[in-house]
Amino acid sequence: MNENIKEAIAKASSILITTHIYPDADGIGSQISLCLALRELGKQSICFNEKELLERYKYLDHKNVVHSIDNISDHNFEPDLIIVVDTNTKERTGSRMLEYYETNNTRCIYIDHHPCIKEVSENHFIDTTAAATGQMAGELIQSLGVSFTKEIALALYTAIIIDTSSFRYPTVSSRTHTLVSKLLETGIEPTVAYNGIYGTKTIKHLHLLGKILSTAKSNEAHDIYWIVFNQADLENFDTDIEDTHAFINHLLILDNIKVACMIRDDGDFVKVSLRSNGQCDVGIIAQKLGGGGHSHSAATIIEKTKNLDIIIEETIKTIESLC
Ligand SMILES: [Mn+2]
Incomplete structure (x- = not known):
């Protein structure tokens, strides 16, 4: 576990979490789970993305923690830390988010499993062996001492099934399944998670x-x-x-x-x-x-x-x- 990220979280009192444009369930599941876990620790935490959450992901966001960056002024929220999940460049988070970093100059940390340049991997929480950013977020939440709730677990489990195409990729490891075992202990059901993300298509x-x-x-x-x-x-x-x-x-x-x-x-x-x-x-x-x-x-x-x-x-x- 990268100690920088834990230290940055410990120091921060309000934390903005974002992800890449056209976010997938790994980006969204990771940000929602982290946001809920940080709230458990007493942090003020909200997710802001380039755009509103797509309708199809709303079942992962019961507490309505994901918003469009366009609406940040409605929230009376001045973050002292920005966590970017599932990507490792600011450009990938979108043009409106870029504008936000430029005007606010807030400290920013990436949590990601995509390959990146050495300078980024040394200063951020990057693990290219992780099957999903959701796996890293899950392990981080555990190391912060926060217990998995059903909501956190469903978001993380969905992130992991999407990024591993249901556990078929070579990045799936015993580490992945050790975490998944803890997630299932909360009572979430694989069928419900699977149908939520895959079983919603139309005949067209x-x-x-x-x-x-x-x-x-x-x-x-x-x-x-x-x-x-x-x-x-x-x-x-x-x-x-x-x-x-x-x-x-x-x-x-x-x-x-x-x-x-x-x-x-x-x-x-x-x-x-x-x-x-x-x-x-x-x-x-x-x-x-x-x-x-x-x-x-x-x-x-x-x-x-x-x-x-x-x-x-x-x-x-x-x-x-x-x-
Ligand atoms: Mn991913």
Whole structure:
């Protein structure tokens, strides 16, 4: 456990917790659980993000602790510490949050499991071996001496199932399951947690998934598979980008697959998401393609200066050469 973070928390009396833009359940679950735990310690703590919490995550926020940074003036809240979870750059928390740091100059600490530069890893709480930021938040909460409530446990458990794609990634360790065991002792139910995060889709979502999967392609060696979709698909099936994040995981059931690839054509840019079955380091591949991430899960954004087919061909060749 990084002592800096515990010391910073001990000194602070009001703490703002934020996460990255387009937050996922790891960012949200980590911030909610930390916020509730810090309140148990008598700290004034509120979560502010670039945008309001999406409707689909509200079941994780019974106490209504997550707000948009636009509304901070309604809260009579002047934090002496900012904790950023699940990312390690201020830019990733969004333009309005950036403005806030610049005007307030408050001390800021990252809690994150993404790779980062040495200067950041030395001065913040970074653990690239953690399966989720939720795992780090859970261990931090334990070391602060706060008992898990059902609300804290559901937020952390959800963070961990999302970031491990239900315990399938190589980052899952005995540490992960030791924490999960403590979370389940609070009485939260895996079925409820699983259905809350995964079991809420519409039939249109399923139809879009069906369309995209039916056009999946592979390289000659049948060890790299990819799926492609664009903005028109999202509109036609009344689905938003956040809903498509897990589509790529369906490819990982394929025999002999090394790398799964999801390509989203956004018009001016192409987002390429990568997942590994454990044999190749997709973090390195994503870096080569101008992006980054974990060894099992990474992504990049490519400017669309060429025809999409050519971008795909070049991307698959790069993956083959590094795998
Ligand atoms: Mn994460």
